[in-house]
Amino acid sequence: MQGSPGKAIDYFFEGARLIVKPGFRRFILIPLLINLVIFVVVTIALFHAFGDFFTQIQAWSPTWLNWLTWLLWPLVGFVFLVVYGYSFNIITNFLAAPFFGLLAEKIETELTGTAPPDEPWGQLIPRTLQREAVKLWYFVSRGLLIFALFVVLFFIPGANLLGVLIGVIWSCWCMAVQYSDYPADNHQLSFRELRRKLNKQQLTSYSYGGIILLGSMVPVLNIFVTPIAVAGATLYWVREVKQL
Template identity: 45%
Template structure:
C-alpha cells in the first residue's frame, strides 16, 4: 500500500483509540494507565511550582518599552504555550520510561490483531520481563535525542519577540518527537534501530508529522493525556503497518 501524506497521518490516533477497546488489548492498556494516573498526580504538583516561577522570571526580562509592556498578555500566552509543550513531552518521557515494556508488548499484540501474524514471539509476561533492559535503552536514546534540541528551543522560547517563532517550532518539533516516540515501539519489535527509525520516518515526514500532531495536542490536555499514550501506541502500530513499512525503501 503506498504511503500517504500529512492528512493520512492525522487519522491514526483515532484508530488507536478504537483499537484500545479490543478485548485482547485492554489488559495492557489498564496496567500502564493506572501507573500514569499515579505519576500524573505527582508530576502535576511538582511542575505547577516550576511553571509559575519560569513565567515570572521570563516576564521580568522584558525591557521597559511601552509597546512591549502593552503586549504582556500576549507574551504570557506564548510563554505558557512553549512551557506547556515542554512539560507535555516531559510527562510522556517519564510515563513511557515506566510503561515501555508494556507498550512494546501492546504494540506486538496490536500488529497481530491488524495483520493476523505474530511479530516476534508469543512470550507473554516472560517476554515483557526479558524486554525491560532493551525497552529502557530505547527510551534513553529518545531522551538523548530530545533534550539538546528541547533546550535550544526552550532558550529561544524565553526570548521576547523571538518566542513568536519558537512556539511554532515547538509544535513542529513535538509532533516529530511524538511520531518517533510511538512508532519506535513497533520498530523495536521488528529490531529496527533508532537511527534506522529516524531515517525511515524522514522518507515520509509529512505523514509522520500528521501522526504526531494530534498526539502532541492531546498530551497537553489534563486527563486526556493519561489515555492518549496507549492509544498512540496502537495508532503507531497501525501507522507502522501501513505507512512506515511502505517507506522501507527510498
C-alpha cells in the same frame, strides 16, 4: 513532502477504537495507572513552575513594563503547555515502555496474523529500557539546542513566534518517533533507520506527532492519549512505515 495529515488523524482515531476492543484492554491497565501517577506529579509541578516564572518576571521587570508581562502570558502559557505535554510523554514512555511494546505486538498480531519475533520478558524489559535511554538522549541532547534557540529568539521582537513554531515542530517529530518506535523495536529495527523511514512520510509523521502532542497538553485527556498513540502508531507501522 510526502504523506497526508488525513492519514494521521485516521490512524489516531482507529487506534482509539482498537484498544477498547476485548483482548486489548488488559494491556493498557498498567500504563493507565502509571499515567495517572505521572499526571498528578507533572501537573502539580507545571502549576508551580508557571506561577513561579511569572512571579520572577514581575520581580525583575520595572513597574512600567508590567503591561508587557501580562501581554506575553498567553504565549508563555502555550510554551508551558507544550513542555508539559512533551515531559509527560517522555516520563510516561520511559516507565511504561515494556507494556507499550507488548501492546504494539498484540495489535500487530491482530492486524497481520503474524507476531513479531518472540522475546522472553527477562530480555525484553532491559532491552526496551536501554532503547528508551537511547531515545531519551536523542530527545534531550537535541531538545536542549532547540531550547537554546528558542530562548534567543524569544527576546527578539517579531522572532519569538518563530522560536515557538520551531519548538512545536520539534516536539511533533519527537512524538511521532517515540510511538512509532514500539512496533519498530519489536522487530529490532535500528533507531536511526526508523527515523529515516518516518522522514520519508513527513506530513503523516509530523501530523501524527502533533495530534499526540495536542492531546498530551490537555489535563486528564493525556492519561488516555499514550496507549491510543501506541495503537495508532502500530497501524501506521504495519500499513506504511514497515514497507518504506
